[in-house]
Amino acid sequence: MAELADAYGSGPYGVTLGGSNPLVSTNFSGMPNPLPQQNPEFVRRTFSSIAGRYDFANHLLSGGLDFLWRFRVSRLVAASQPSRILDLATGSGDLALALQKACPSAQVVAADFCLPMLEEAQKKSVAHLVQADAMALPFSGATFDAVTVAFGLRNMASWEKALQEMHRVLRPGGLMVVLDFSLPARGPLREIYRLYLHHILPHIAGWTTGRAEAYEYLGESIEAFPRGSDMAALIETCGFQCEPPNKMCLGIVSLYAARKSGRSSPGTQADLPHLEKPGI
Numbered sequence: 001m002a003e004l005a006d007a008y009g010s011g012p013y014g015v016t017l018g019g020s021n022p023l024v025s026t027n028f029s030g031m032p033n034p035l036p037q038q039n040p041e042f043v044r045r046t047f048s049s050i051a052g053r054y055d056f057a058n059h060l061l062s063g064g065l066d067f068l069w070r071f072r073v074s075r076l077v078a079a080s081q082p083s084r085i086l087d088l089a090t091g092s093g094d095l096a097l098a099l100q101k102a103c104p105s106a107q108v109v110a111a112d113f114c115l116p117m118l119e120e121a122q123k124k125s126v127a128h129l130v131q132a133d134a135m136a137l138p139f140s141g142a143t144f145d146a147v148t149v150a151f152g153l154r155n156m157a158s159w160e161k162a163l164q165e166m167h168r169v170l171r172p173g174g175l176m177v178v179l180d181f182s183l184p185a186r187g188p189l190r191e192i193y194r195l196y197l198h199h200i201l202p203h204i205a206g207w208t209t210g211r212a213e214a215y216e217y218l219g220e221s222i223e224a225f226p227r228g229s230d231m232a233a234l235i236e237t238c239g240f241q242c243e244p245p246n247k248m249c250l251g252i253v254s255l256y257a258a259r260k261s262g263r264s265s266p267g268t269q270a271d272l273p274h275l276e277k278p279g280i
């Protein structure tokens with residue numbers, strides 16, 4: 001355990017679960033927030049309760065398009081030729097797996113604060129799993145060449161704090177990618193989608209997972225989450241240079257790619273002083 005903790009830099013560590021891809025646990029930052037969908041305890045409890053059915057519900061509710069969305073992220077990340085990638089809020093690990101496939105020589109670290117979700121990722125043989133709160137990451141600064149977060153930032157208690165942590169652990173010049181739901185631009189499509197989101201999706205999700213309440217706030221969280229130029233502006237206030245947002249599927253999903261200012265070549269030991277090759 002100590003060996004792993006050292007491998008992942010500074011930070012408080014708890015339990016390591018054994019196996020070929022052990023989980024490393026860390027403390028969590030408690031941040032009070034009035035919205036249930038951003039309350040860390042609520043979020044963790046919710047994902048714990050649906051972990052075993054999460055993938056099935058995900059693929060069903062997106063009509064399988066979630067594979068395509070993660071593939072787009074993995075291609076974008078691969079183009080920057082990273083050596084070390086951090087996938088935050090990795091959940092059951094599908095993006096981490098897509099990243100590993102797109103970047104076979106890179107080390108992909110997959111982090112989430114919900115143990116049952118990480119256990120699902122472990123079943124799929126995601127190699128490097130860390131239980132950690134995205135708002136208090138147990139990694140030294142400038143550790144990663146790329147940091148990704150798919151459908152996770154929206155549920156965090158402070159979007160700014162999480163983006164600032166991503167900025168901290170990213171090397172200068174490194175790539176950050178946020179993938180998340182958004183609302184289509186004005187018009188009938190937006191209203192139809194809202195109808196689906198608030199009145200149809202929770203029923204299908206309830207039937208699929210047996211936990212309709214877990215999806216009760218999904219629509220609300222999408223409504224409240226900044227999108228388009230607002231999201232790009234938020235990302236820039238956290239120190240990144242953000243590319244124009246990339247809307248997918250008529251705007252129901254958006255991809256934001258941003259770089260940390262500064263220049264340094266990817267994956268050099270000088271850039272990544274605290275992440276040694278872990279013995280896992």
Ligand SMILES: C[S@@+](CC[C@H](N)C(=O)[O-])C[C@H]1O[C@@H](n2cnc3c(N)ncnc32)[C@H](O)[C@@H]1O
Binds near residue numbers: 040092112155
């Ligand atoms: C909707 S799932 C997304 C999982 C995966 N990225 C995907 O694309 O399917 C959201 C995940 O974010 C995680 N999460 C939410 N807030 C977090 C936080 N503050 N720190 C770490 N993980 C968090 C949840 O535990 C959950 O596994």
